[in-house]
Amino acid sequence: MAKNLFRTALRTCMRGGMVFSAVAFLAHGAKAQDDRGARIERGRYLAIAGDCLACHTTPGGKPFAGGLDLKTPFGVITTSNITSDRETGIGSWTLQQFDGAVRHGKSPKGYLYPAMPYPAYAKITDTDLADLWEYIRTIPPVRNAVVTNKLPFPYNIRALMIAWNLLFLDRTPFAPDPSKSAQVNRGAYLAEGLEHCGTCHTTKNFLGGDTRGTYQGTSLQGWYAPDLSNNPHTGLGRWSADDLVTYLRSGTNRFTAASGPMTETIENSTQHLSDADLQAIAAYFKSLPPRTVAAPAPLPATNAQMVTGAREFIVQCSACHVSSGAGIRNMIPTLQDNPAVNAPDPDSLLNIVLRGTNGPMTAANPTGAAMPAFGWKLHDDQIAAILTYIRNSMGNAAPAVQPADVARARKTIGAEQPVWR
Amino acid sequence: MNYKRPKADVVIIGLGWSGSTMAEELTRAGLNVVAIERGAWRETSTSFPTTRDPDELSGSVRKEILQAPVTETYTVRNRVGQTALPLRKYHNLTLGNNVGGAGTHWAGASWRWLPFDHQPHTHVMQRYGAGQLVDGLILQDWGVTYDDLEPFYDRFEKIAGTSGTAGVVNGQRQPGGNPYEGSRSSPFPTPALERSRANVLFAEAATRLGYNPFPVPSAMIGAPYTNALGLNLAPCTYCGYCQLYGCGNWSKSSPNICILPVLMQRTNFTLVTECEVLRINTTPDKKMATGVTFIDSDGNTGEQPADIVITATFTLDNTRLLLLSGISTPYDVASGQGVVGRAFTFQTLSWAFMFFENEYMNPFMNTGALATQIDDFNGDNFDHTGLGFIGGAGIQSLSNQGLPIGMAGLLPKGSPQWGKGWKQAFQRGYQNYAQIQGQGTSFAHREQFLDLDPTYRDRYGRPLLRITFDYNENDRRSGRFIRDRCVEIAREMGATEVGGDSFADRPYSGYTPWDSSHVQGGVAMGEDPRTSVQNRYQQNWDIPNLFVIGASSFPNNAGYNPTVVVGATTLWTAKAIIEQYLRNPGPLVRL
């Protein structure tokens, strides 16, 4: 076993032109093997932090064999096979080529699209990148040829990404802020780099580049990735660092339960992070400057949608969320003073109501309480009234949701139509 | 096509409360466990979400959640000499048809049994002597006592999140609880639910009569709770869709929400659904079990070899599987010899049905076990001298019914069942009806037993199980006594019309409305291989790697529902397997 491992490692090193030479490897003998094992372990941890598996695996498919379709505003991008298969995976790559793809958006075959979060991964340190590569190379080869680019013209021209990268890719590696604690800096490194929080939570411009509104929330793939800035109305202002840690560890906390894509991020990635790293990420977000978001005046209770919504809420929602909207800690989100409810864009609310959502299932909280779908059951006007009511009562204030918004969302996310007239 | 699955450490047949409780313990101990379940996988938000659950027709009326008689049924006769005939339509024995078993659709009453119920023979002999027993009655201790089981009762309640008000904690009486209960090491995990209008009237009347009313412990969670396995449960909403429904909002304890999400994460757990186990396989000398043979939904026959076989199916099917597999000696009524199918019991129900004037019972606000009870006439909590019977009943105001189709026939005396008069009577009766249930003990009898039917077969051609049962004289005497107590309390509650009924006064039927679904025994645990199939650890006397768990092990039935006892005895057996059997595989009790 040890001999095999040694031979495999040796072969891979010679083939790949590794950072340390085969000669050095031989000289170090057993110790080097231990080092390598430790580096693979670190790499495995970093791959989990980077949530590589989530995109590079199809549901029920072989790990890292790619083939998952990502729906971007520009069209479908299919994720690549990153197993060590030489033909269809990245088994023939060098560390440099791996670095090119992960941090610079350029694979041996051409430019990548930023669906691969290389703008975030650009922050990864050299050491972490090398460790990550050590681990990625241990992934067993799976033969799975993937056509990654199914974009329509002109987005299918990969060379266009050169210009995009010039405009939006910040190639500066992560630089610690000396005015902040080591913990906050560690959190910033993880959040901005491997965990690539901004990939979803930061507003993109019309070409998919980050704007300056960091972590202010944005819509993608039929979901609204909520505001993570420090404001109490739509952001994380009311959450303590412990609330954040509990959420990232278990998928739930005293206020809420994860839904949509965040559920997978927690299940695949953040629940596996060390306590110190989760504390660091929480400290980083809590260290972001406070932001003021003006809350609109809530609609009056006499508003027609509000009256209908209040009635429908009792019938459809209170069995789980409680008539007061209080929810149940660690499983059913409270709707009271809920920043996600106040989001300017109701995409996530519509998605959850129309299609339901799996609950997070983590080691810390395996409950997995899910929300059932209502798309088959409720008409556009009912859902609009319920959401308008929730968004303008229980301490919330946000623009009303119109039946047309519901109809549009149904179409966008392919939700069912009501089964009755 | 025949196929063989890879060998497992343990195969568990049936994944209801007992099977999933066992699977959780054994996988946590590191064993590789395969569970085989006849029903399909079910989970809350897909299978019984709040968006479709509140529907009386598909639930209580068409009973869609149950295993249908077409899949398997039982034949019934009252006594030897009669021809047993099949229960062709949905009957009172409400079997589950899914992963979670009947634990998914159960009503939720969550009792620890009295110390008396585990050692009835010792207690009766000490207090009254053999003269108290009617002819033919079978009375035997379980080999495990309440004190043995207390830690496991405690653990199971903390898995289920049981709600209730403790009566005795560490030997100290607690206000508002059951003063007769065995001493508890801790109070209930969640507080008792609020009372219904009928419960309040009952509690007041019982108190005036000098009795001790207390809330029935239940599976309806009393407050947000994180259970012993780290799973979160939500508080009950009194919607009334409990019995014959899955719970849509995580507020009724079930294997589906209290255990299975944890098993889903264990890599040493495998679940095979929609496969029916045909038999337990043994070595030719019948000294060891080797696994099970099952049939899948494509008609293929599969084999699951295992080092330990655990049978956790419905009570009656546990007995049937042993008989079909030729394991242990079948009971022979003529000689009284043999053990499989012996010590079979049912439950002795008595009722008071009552109507009030100008009440608003609002019966739709209920749960499957929203009840206030007195135990002053249960078990051996009262002096039976001169009464001519043993046992008794839990007497309870039970608010478990408010759905209109089910209540359409509950009318004041003399009301027409159709026409204009029905509409008027139904309108009045719906808000003014209340009921008191006496859920009575049942002791085994020489002439009550289970065996294989000589005529009727299942869809695979295997004999159905035959039930030979009628109430015995002890049941009839205790049933009437309890009925009279129910009626007295109903009158004290201020009802204007009260009717009483003791089911034991009529021949047993599988279709009697308001009857119990609790059958017990057939694979009794005990102290003597001549009168029990398995030892105090639910380990087969003849085959040490075979454990048959569930209410089939109980040689008598109490004035309570059985689920929590099933859970506690399962945990007790799991501990014996992990701490004793694995270290030294072989009989855990040597005679």
Add this chain to the structure above:
Amino acid sequence: MKRRDVLKGGLVLMATTTLASIYKPAYSRTYVGGTGMWKAAPPPPLSVVDPTRLVYLTPQEARLAGAVFDVLIPADELGMGATEAGCVTFLDHQLAGPYGSAAKDYRLGPVVEGLPQQGPQGIMTPAEMYRRGLAELEHAAHAEFNKSFLDLSEEQKITFLQGVERGTISFDTLKSDQFFVLMLQNVREGYLADPMYGGNRDMVGWKLVGFPGAIYDYRDWIVSKRGKKIDVHPVSLLARA
């Protein structure tokens, strides 16, 4: 149509086309721990039955069933009668589905008449019982009054059905009292089940007794409305609140 033909027709079960009968359960599956959330196969979708056409009963059978149902649950000051409430539509769709074909019953022989406590031993399905029972009922009405049941006076209908209920008016091919029990059960179901099944129009049955319908949370009322009148507007599973 001759009576004999009606009876013969009843032996042939009509093909059913309801969603519930098309729905096939999942097959044997193996689930391995640690592979993420195990999702269940979704149950058959709910739907509102189409009241505009019959799916099992013939028009004549539907008229007869409706005439019986309107005696069992008549229109009066407490609310509409059974037919107006959709109970025949309800029945028609129930008979066309798994209930009508007794799909869940144990139907293997030998079929032997047993003791009352052994329960029903006949294996005739509800759909067959209606096909035969309604024909028998009409035949018996002719024998008794020389008229169709449809043309009897209200009093005659009541008297006649009392005879069916008691079994004093007997049928040849099934027990009249058992058929009566079935009809009474089904008309109550239609009047009181969720309106999506075709009956209980405007939730008339629920309003009769003050049942709130498809509600899943009474926490706010369990104490505050204990013993008190609740004015509720009931709600169906598939409707606006």
